[in-house]
Ligand SMILES: Nc1ncnc2c1ncn2[C@@H]1O[C@H](COP(=O)(O)OP(=O)(O)O)[C@@H](O)[C@H]1O
């Protein structure tokens with residue numbers, strides 16, 4: 001069709017493999033995360049000799065390679081041996097003990113799960129796992145869990161295993177029930193944010209996978225690195241690379257120029273807003289209350305929240321506040337020694353400010 005022929009002369013694309021910009025894509029190499037990957041591998045390695053592994057708690061802010069690092073280690077393990085199973089579960093999708101145990105059974109190839117309750121399914125799961133040399137479980141975004149019973153079951157009834165738990169929220173780790181901490185967690189592993197140089201290195205490597213050689217103008221690339229480093233989230237960078245590429249193609253340009261990068265950066269605002277929409281209803285509700293009344297003391301916000309029909313306990317409310325703060329939707333400022341003693345002041349961060357670095 002003439003219309004598309006005009007655009008870059010038909011089948012010529014500046015993209016070599018656009019899928020390489022997907023958030024789920026696991027690159028062949030994961031630079032700057034070698035130490036963390038080694039740490040994870042050390043926790044798992046006893047399973048290779050039929051000994052029990054170590055449980056690990058992984059935490060760090062969103063978009064800095066926690067999921068990718070674990071998936072990378074799992075892929076490596078699968079290439080090495082079939083006797084140690086590795087199962088990755090995202091707790092966004094599976095948030096109750098029943099759902100998780102069901103999914104674990106499915107992952108291990110068991111299909112006759114209909115009409116079985118959690119206890120029966122766990123019995124099957126235990127058999128399946130204990131036939132293996134070892135099993136590594138990864139529960140990602142575990143702060144989304146509604147129940148933790150399954151963790152105790154896995155920890156006590158499966159002999160040769162390693163449980164890896166991941167969360168974006170350091171505050172959540174600190175507040176975690178002592179019971180879970182003492183019974184489940186043996187080691188902690190923090191992922192730190194990437195420096196600007198590391199961010200540039202990661203994005204450069206991704207360009208190699210995703211784009212035809214030489215299409216990136218250095219100025220356009222630098223603009224995107226700046227933005228990504230300011231947001232401290234590699235996903236923002238991947239999004240910007242893709243959008244800038246599409247913008248260039250849309251303009252039939254053989255090069256991705258600074259102007260295309262600027263259009264992508266504008267679009268990033270939509271990305272942030274979408275992210276706001278992804279918040280669970282409760283969090284969204286709390287955020288709305290804050291947006292209407294902030295800056296405000298946390299206790300007063302809780303009262304307003306209750307007046308508007310919110311029914312979470314104060315502790316849950318505090319946890320959601322911490323989460324919103326971790327995700328940079330709001331700021332939390334603690335003051336002590338004033339006329340009113342210790343207070344916590346909650347303020348809003350405008351979406352605009354977040355994206356207009
Ligand atoms: N060191 C790295 N090298 C290459 N890509 C990376 C690296 N760190 C993160 N990424 C990419 O950035 C995106 C976000 O990483 P992810 O592991 O999902 O973050 P987290 O789980 O910490 O929120 C993914 O697409 C991932 O492949």
Ligand SMILES: [Mg+2]
Nearest residue numbers: 066067068140
């Ligand atoms: Mg993740």
